[in-house]
Amino acid sequence: QIADIRQIIKGNFNSSLRYFKKEMKRLAGEMRFEEAQLIKNKIEVLESYQVKSTVVNPKISNIDVFSIVSDEAFAYINFLQLAHGSIIRSHTLEIKKKLEEPDEDLLALAILEIRDRFDSQSKTVYTSFPLKLPEGIKVVVPKLGDKKKIVDLSERNAKFFRMERFKQTKITDPDRHTNRIMAQMQKDLRLSEEPRHIECFDNSNIQGSDPVAACVVFKNGKPAKKEYRHFNIKTVVGPDDFASMEEVVLRRYKRLLDEMQPLPHLIVIDGGKGQLSSALKSLEHLGLRGKIAIIGIAKRLEEIYFPDDPIPLYLDKKSETLRIIQQLRNEAHRFGITHHRNKRSKKAVQSELESIEGVGEKTAQLLLKEFKSVKRIKEAGLEDLAQMVGLSKARKIYESFH
Missing domain, CATH: 1.20.58 (Methane Monooxygenase Hydroxylase; Chain G, domain 1)
Incomplete structure (x- = not known):
């Protein structure tokens, strides 16, 4: 029994x-x-x-399955033990990296440690890539069928464990979480240093009118909203995204240089090769080309463009690096659109006031500054208006609303 x-x-x-x-x-x-x-x-x-x-073919028996998922700082090795088509044991090991060890070396070491810990007697190991293990252990890399499915399952387990650890770390050790993301971004984007300070630019000119631009700032992967900046396009006539981008990048970094403020480690341009080239012209004019890393992100396929490289980089859709870049781009777009709408709304209000005989741009601005809105101007008494613009204009304004 x-x-x-x-x-x-x-x-x-x-x-x-x-x-x-x-x-x-x-x-x-x-x-x-x-x-x-x-x-x-x-x-x-x-x-x-x-x-x-039974998760696989019942004929698959006495097999050890291993997979590895890693980032810059840690590796996660999942172990599944199979007997008669059933998983009888699952275990995931977290290893802190000391050097830039390849996954092959880490997995080979982890397999020996895990098998020893659980006293595995299996003669066959399934993995996702070839490995050199001690004599007597056969390594199989399944390509199809139930054997491949079980290796994929092990890899999903490792990824799930990694995500759960990230969630815990984000709460218990936020500095470690931030450091890991910064190191991963540096590696993914081929940067010379961690992008602790990132700035992203986006143009906004809905229906071709009132072109504006936005610059948002992220510090350690998080929005630094007090450092966000709006730009009203001054030197460009009509909707010209390339010229507008050239203008705002020039203005932004000329000012930072003049005020001796710290420059970003990375600039993100919302747009493809054209917008990136325009931004590069401004950096070159300021002598900053090559001193600040800069990339462009195109919306259609989320491809990343680098200076002087016609072939874009495609990041994994689930990567944290792409998620941060998308968050920057979306935040810049939101901030720019909000400013654009406010500007158009304010312009519409001024137009309503300027349609009154004797009221020009300066008078309209003076009234809005004092009363804050057209509604309050309409509700104001004749005496209150006269104190601001004189009795003659005040009477015309009052009569136009009553």
Whole structure:
């Protein structure tokens, strides 16, 4: 009985099922139908459990499955132990990297440690890439079918464990979380230093009118909203994204240089090669080209463009580097659109006031500065208006609203 229970725990149901079926037939032959029914119920429970626990082909037995997922600082190795088509053990190991060890070396070391810890006697190991292990252990890299599915499952387990660790670390050790993201961005974007200070630019000229631009700032991967800046385009006539980008980048970094403010480690331009080239012209004019890293992100396929490189970089859609860049781009777009709408709204209000005889741009601005809105100007008394613009203009304004 104890030996059979051990076999069930290991995923081998065959001996127990054979025993119960033989016992059921014996009891039925002796006309002991109630007892035979109880045995049948046990058989059904075992078969149901076997179906639920069988994740691959039942013929796959006594196999160890390993996978690895890593970043700049840590590696996560998942181990699945299979017996008779069932997973009888799952374990994920976190390893802190000391050097820039390749995944192959880390996985090979982890396999030996894990197998020793759980006293694995399996002669066959499934992994996603070839490895050199001690003699007597066969390494298989499945390409298709159930064997490949079980390796994929192991990799998903490693990724899930990694994400859960990230969530915990973000709460318990935010500095470690930030450091890891910064190191990953440096690696993914081929930067010479971690992008602790990033600035992103976006143009906005809805329907071709009132062109504006926005610059948002991220420090350590998080928005620094007090450092956001709006720009009203001054030197460009009409909707010209390239010229507008050239203007705002020039104005932004000329001012930072004049005021001896720290420059960003990375500039992100919302746009493809054209907008990136325009921004580069301004950096070159200021003598900053090559001193500040700069990239462009195109909206259609989220491809990343680098200076003097016609071939874009495509980051994994789930990568944290791409997520930060998308967050920068979206925040710059939101900030720019908000400013653009406010500007158009203010312009519409001024136009309403300037349509009154005798009221020009300066008078309209003076009234709005004092009363804050057209509604309050309409509600103001003649005396209040006269104090601001004189009795003659005040009467014209008052009469136009009453």
